[in-house]
Amino acid sequence: MMAKTISVTIPKNVPNHIAIIMDGNGRWAKKRGLPRLAGHRAGTENLRRVIRACVEFGVKFLTIYAFSTENWGRPTEEVEGLMHILEEVIDKEIHELKQEGVQLRHIGRLEQLNPQLREKVLRSVEITKDNDRLTLCIAWNYGGRDEIVCAIRKMIEDGVQPKDINDDMVSNYLFTAGLPDPDMVIRTSGEMRISNFLIWQASYAEWYVTNTLWPDFDREELLKAIISFSERDRRYGRLSNCNE
Numbered sequence: 001m002m003a004k005t006i007s008v009t010i011p012k013n014v015p016n017h018i019a020i021i022m023d024g025n026g027r028w029a030k031k032r033g034l035p036r037l038a039g040h041r042a043g044t045e046n047l048r049r050v051i052r053a054c055v056e057f058g059v060k061f062l063t064i065y066a067f068s069t070e071n072w073g074r075p076t077e078e079v080e081g082l083m084h085i086l087e088e089v090i091d092k093e094i095h096e097l098k099q100e101g102v103q104l105r106h107i108g109r110l111e112q113l114n115p116q117l118r119e120k121v122l123r124s125v126e127i128t129k130d131n132d133r134l135t136l137c138i139a140w141n142y143g144g145r146d147e148i149v150c151a152i153r154k155m156i157e158d159g160v161q162p163k164d165i166n167d168d169m170v171s172n173y174l175f176t177a178g179l180p181d182p183d184m185v186i187r188t189s190g191e192m193r194i195s196n197f198l199i200w201q202a203s204y205a206e207w208y209v210t211n212t213l214w215p216d217f218d219r220e221e222l223l224k225a226i227i228s229f230s231e232r233d234r235r236y237g238r239l240s241n242c243n244e
Helices: 025-031 036-057 069-073 076-099 115-127 144-157 167-173 219-230
Strands: 017-021 061-068 102-107 134-142 184-187 206-209
Touching: 025 036, 036 061, 036 076, 036 134, 036 219, 061 069, 061 076, 069 076, 069 134, 076 102, 076 115, 102 115, 134 144, 144 167, 184 219, 206 219
Parallel strands: 017 061, 017 184, 061 134, 102 134, 184 206
Antiparallel strands: none
């Protein structure tokens, strides 16, 4: 039985950049008596729907939290399975993403990936670099604290003087250099944690937490999040724009 599509007008105020903590794959699989990797595969399949919906709604930047620096602590079988899924996605999807105008970017560290997979990631970034319909940033082996430590080290290596350091300079040393900060961060599965994700960039992002598990987070769920965003008054520490 096909799911019904909700007929709702897309708001005018759509976030330019959405970041998503894709949580709940394991719980999705457990509810169905499936191994955790089946949940990760379902989550990967769901990403296609969300990418298409972002293009439809006019979102220009999408950042997904795919694998954190802390995820290496998971069972070896799960980590190896996630690496295999990443390689499969690159092999199967990269040409379609290129044709659809999606630019891929990686944020995080690539050093711990095997050389063959690392080369595939870099090649995917290279062959899509001129696309501008949607920029898809994949946070793989990424951690917000690690990112800031790397930025500090690089500034020291470059001989940056303390008096010259400001917000813009720090931003330009982060993995996300050249990208706009996220306007909204979505976390699926109902968990109320930042989980070391974009802790510099998301300082003024609007947060949206849903109990929906990531493999079930479809076009309609994304639209709900965008509608919620459109109804908020973003003050950035200043007074409201509303007449109160």
